Amino acid sequence: MRIRKAVITAASPSQRRLPLQNLIDRDGQERSVLGILLEEVVRARVEEICVVVCPGDAEHYALVTGDHAGRVRFVEQHEPRGYGHAIHCAREFTAGEPFLHLVSDHLYVNHTKASCATELIEVAELEDCSVSSVQATREGQLKQFGAVGGQRVAGRERLYKVDTVLEKPTPTEAEQRIVVPGLRSGHYLCFFGMHVLAPAVMTILEELLADPRTTTVSLSMALAELARRERFLALRMTQRRYDLGVRYGLLTAQLALGLSGRDRDEILSQMVELMALREMAAK
Structure with missing residues (x-):
C-alpha cells in the first residue's frame, strides 16, 4: 500500500468557515487552518x-491554500447526505486507490518531528x-x-484490531460494547x-x-461494515487533536x-501576566 492521495472534508454547514480562520502556527507564521492541515498532509509525502x-x-x-495550491483540487457536495457521503463525493479523485482522510475542523499537534499523518501512513503502509x-x-x-472497540495487536502497544464501531455512543453503550483492555476506567x-x-x-x-x-450516511457506518469484511486497525495516538467547532475550540x-512552537516562552509570559492582572483586579 502506497498513500499518494488525501481527502479533506469541509462541507458540513457547521465547519465550512472554520478552515478559513487564521491562526499563528508553531513557526510564528500567520496561516489559515486549511493551510496548516495541508502542511500536515504534504509533510507525510502525499502528492x-x-x-x-x-x-x-x-x-x-x-x-488560503498558500504554497500548496498546485496540489489541491476541490469537489462539491451537492446533497447534504452526511459525512460518509462527503467522502464518497471524492470517489473519482481517489480512483480506486487508498487515501489519507482528515476532517477540516480539527487541528493535530504533535510533540515530535514526525507529523501525525506521517505516523499514521507509515503504519497503514x-x-x-x-x-x-x-x-x-x-x-x-x-x-x-x-x-x-477491539483487541490490542500482539507486540504492538498502541495498535488495535477493530471489531466494533459506534457513532457517538452513550456511556452505557460504550461500557457494554467497546471497552478496550488496558485503558483507564x-x-x-x-x-x-x-x-x-x-x-x-x-x-461500502x-x-x-x-x-x-x-437518507444520510456517516463514516462510522462504513467503518463498522469494513471491520466485518476485512482487517481494520486503530492506532492510538500520543499526540493531541483539537476540535475547532466546540466552544473556545x-x-x-x-x-x-x-x-x-518557537514562541512558547513569550506565550507563557503573557499568560502569567494576564493571571497576575486578574488577581490584582480581584483584590
Missing part, C-alpha cells in the same frame, strides 16, 4: 489533495490495510466522536479525525448510499500550537 466543500465555497478555499487514528477519550466526550478509543482508508471503504459507502432506506488550538 495530491482533494477538499470536499459546499457549493460555491471553492473560490474562498482556493485563496506497513500493515497494508485501513487504519484509523484514535485517542483515549473521557466518557463525558463520547457524544462528540465515533468510537471503536471511563476512557474509550475515539476517532482522532484522521484515517487511512482502503478502496473498500468507497465501495456506495452500497449504503444506494439503499433507499438510508479555536482559542484552545491556538494555545496548543503556540505552546508547542
